[in-house]
Amino acid sequence: MTASAVRGRTRVVVLFAVLAVALVVVSVVSAGAGQYGLPVSDVLRALTGKPLADPFAEGALWAVRFPRVVMSLLVGAVLGVCGALMQGSFGNPLAEPGVVGVSSGAAVGACLSIVFGWTFFGAFTVPGTAFAAGLVTTFAVYALSRSSGRTGTVSMILTGVAVNAVAGAVVALLMFIGDQAAREQIVFWQLGSVAGARWSYVWVAFPLVAVTALASLLVARRLDLLALGDRQARHLGVDVERLRLLVICAVAIGVSAAVSYAGIISFVGLVVPHLIRMIVGPGHQVLIPASLLGGAVLLAAADLLARTAVQYADLPIGMVTALIGGPFFFWLLRKNRTKAGGWA
Amino acid sequence: MIAAEGVSVRLGGALLVDGVSVELRVGEVLVLVGPNGAGKSTLLAALAGDLPVAGGRALLDGEPVQGWRPVEAARRRAVLPQHNPVSFPFDVRSVVEMGRAPWRGTEQEDDDDTAVAEALRDTGVEHLVDRAYPTLSGGEQARVALARVLAQRAPAVLLDEPTAALDVRHQELVLSLAHRHARSGGGVLVVLHDLGLAAAHADRVAVLDAGKLVAVGPPAEVCTADLLSAVYRHPVEVFPHPRTGVPVVLPVRSREEQECLS
Numbered sequence: 001m002t003a004s005a006v007r008g009r010t011r012v013v014v015l016f017a018v019l020a021v022a023l024v025v026v027s028v029v030s031a032g033a034g035q036y037g038l039p040v041s042d043v044l045r046a047l048t049g050k051p052l053a054d055p056f057a058e059g060a061l062w063a064v065r066f067p068r069v070v071m072s073l074l075v076g077a078v079l080g081v082c083g084a085l086m087q088g089s090f091g092n093p094l095a096e097p098g099v100v101g102v103s104s105g106a107a108v109g110a111c112l113s114i115v116f117g118w119t120f121f122g123a124f125t126v127p128g129t130a131f132a133a134g135l136v137t138t139f140a141v142y143a144l145s146r147s148s149g150r151t152g153t154v155s156m157i158l159t160g161v162a163v164n165a166v167a168g169a170v171v172a173l174l175m176f177i178g179d180q181a182a183r184e185q186i187v188f189w190q191l192g193s194v195a196g197a198r199w200s201y202v203w204v205a206f207p208l209v210a211v212t213a214l215a216s217l218l219v220a221r222r223l224d225l226l227a228l229g230d231r232q233a234r235h236l237g238v239d240v241e242r243l244r245l246l247v248i249c250a251v252a253i254g255v256s257a258a259v260s261y262a263g264i265i266s267f268v269g270l271v272v273p274h275l276i277r278m279i280v281g282p283g284h285q286v287l288i289p290a291s292l293l294g295g296a297v298l299l300a301a302a303d304l305l306a307r308t309a310v311q312y313a314d315l316p317i318g319m320v321t322a323l324i325g326g327p328f329f330f331w332l333l334r335k336n337r338t339k340a341g342g343w344a
Numbered sequence: 345m346i347a348a349e350g351v352s353v354r355l356g357g358a359l360l361v362d363g364v365s366v367e368l369r370v371g372e373v374l375v376l377v378g379p380n381g382a383g384k385s386t387l388l389a390a391l392a393g394d395l396p397v398a399g400g401r402a403l404l405d406g407e408p409v410q411g412w413r414p415v416e417a418a419r420r421r422a423v424l425p426q427h428n429p430v431s432f433p434f435d436v437r438s439v440v441e442m443g444r445a446p447w448r449g450t451e452q453e454d455d456d457d458t459a460v461a462e463a464l465r466d467t468g469v470e471h472l473v474d475r476a477y478p479t480l481s482g483g484e485q486a487r488v489a490l491a492r493v494l495a496q497r498a499p500a501v502l503l504d505e506p507t508a509a510l511d512v513r514h515q516e517l518v519l520s521l522a523h524r525h526a527r528s529g530g531g532v533l534v535v536l537h538d539l540g541l542a543a544a545h546a547d548r549v550a551v552l553d554a555g556k557l558v559a560v561g562p563p564a565e566v567c568t569a570d571l572l573s574a575v576y577r578h579p580v581e582v583f584p585h586p587r588t589g590v591p592v593v594l595p596v597r598s599r600e601e602q603e604c605l606s
Contacts, residue, residue: 224442232425235423236443240414277432
């Protein structure tokens with residue numbers, strides 16, 4: 001092994017170690033923080049199954065804080081992974097899950113059930129319709145952008161733009177015809193939040209996120225080849241159409257699940273893979289698991305900030321991620337532009 | 345190895361390749377020449393299985409190329425397209441290692457390291473292995489892309505203008521690599537613009553014009569002043585090299601002509 005390969009491997013090991021430690025620290029701190037603050041020792045004590053002195057604190061921890069932290073980890077992880085999947089499968093560093101209409105489609109589904117007051121799935125109606133609409137929209141974009149059995153990257157992204165515009169218009173229309181309460185709920189949902197997370201939601205989201213994560217690890221090696229271009233990847237034996245369909249299914253399932261419980265949280269899917277790539281390079285076998293951990297850490301940290309930045313206020317998490325992430329991301333890109341050869 | 349049997353290709357209604365039959369045989373370097381828009385790259389893309397044929401058959405080892413599973417086709421033929429951008433900053437070694445993808449899970453996987461090392465050495469890019477591909481110059485990128493194709497170690501190799509971005513030394517290097525590959529039991533189909541290179545290095549030359557095959561044969565037979573002048577719609581001179589006798593092809597330059605006349 002050359003010296004540079006050894007250096008690269010060391011970086012990967014260090015990155016995973018740092019992410020793992022950060023994940024634990026952020027989760028524990030986040031579970032303890034909030035309007036009813038708990039010391040870290042209490043959180044750790046509760047995690048090991050021992051009863052706390054204060055039964056109210058223990059109840060709050062298990063019924064409110066833990067599911068919220070776990071949900072933020074799940075949603076962050078799936079957004080990070082799906083960002084890496086989208087950027088890899090389109091060979092475009094600007095791609096993010098929203099490109100194929102999954103978020104805007106889910107928004108339409110959620111708004112429909114909010115405005116018309118559907119309750120056929122009880123508490124799961126809004127997330128359920130959001131999930132279904134996210135899937136349907138993604139496959140519609142995929143089907144519309146296919147021509148003669150192939151999906152061009154540009155045609156898919158442009159179809160996504162068109163579908164996103166239509167979905168945005170439908171959401172606007174629904175806000176227009178909805179009443180005051182519905183409007184408020186829609187706005188809140190579009191800003192994103194993991195505030196209402198419960199264990200029952202976590203158990204529904206978890207298998208969907210797991211499916212996406214497993215699928216992404218399976219396709220990681222082949223995604224590297226797509227960086228050469230569709231033609232070149234095909235010359236190297238990749239069934240490009242099948243690979244892209246698999247990726248889109250994984251993204252649709254994972255992001256629909258995330259969006260339906262947490263609303264629209266922009267930016268995580270875009271920024272996390274970029275950050276990871278700057279540290280350990282673009283190889284997907286490292287990028288995808290690292291984006292999973294990185295997304296989880298980032299969103300858990302953002303949720304912690306959203307709950308604690310302003311007293312007695314639970315800020316929308318999507319606003320937090322975009323407000324802090326945007327300028328930071330721009331600064332990083334400027335810094336790395338020359339080194340990496342363009343905006344990659 | 346690779347054969348076009350009356351291949352026609354249509355793109356957006358236009359007939360770009362019109363009933364072309366030509367075969368790449370084991371052990372030869374077959375050079376495809378022709379003016380801009382003659383259909384060289386389109387024919388190559390059809391033979392690579394990138395474009396569907398509107399008529400005729402594009403064959404790889406006797407079977408229609410689009411009938412092969414992609415990975416099976418990749419073990420039989422390697423392709424170097426004209427443009428080879430890489431969308432993320434992969435380093436040069438990773439890009440060349442991608443050429444080994446078709447052999448994953450086979451016995452040949454054991455040759456990965458030697459195949460990559462040899463390809464890096466042959467194309468003279470060993471000193472670039474740790475550089476990010478997007479930061480390389482055009483000529484360096486072209487050689488790395490070629491290294492990726494060589495590392496694939498497929499018997500049949502299709503190269504679309506591999507010398508376009510290269511200096512004289514590396515142009516000669518690429519074509520001598522093509523020769524070596526052909527002599528060791530492979531076959532190489534190369535699209536070239538430089539008629540001098542084509543005449544000097546081809547075992548056979550195929551001339552395309554407006555989608556049709558005009559001539560195919562050894563350079564001495566095909567590279568004649570009359571034929572090339574007609575195809576390129578520009579006067580071309582061909583004369584034997586004073587030392588080697590290899591045909592030298594030169595366009596008539598209008599300025600020289602004027603000076604001769606005056």
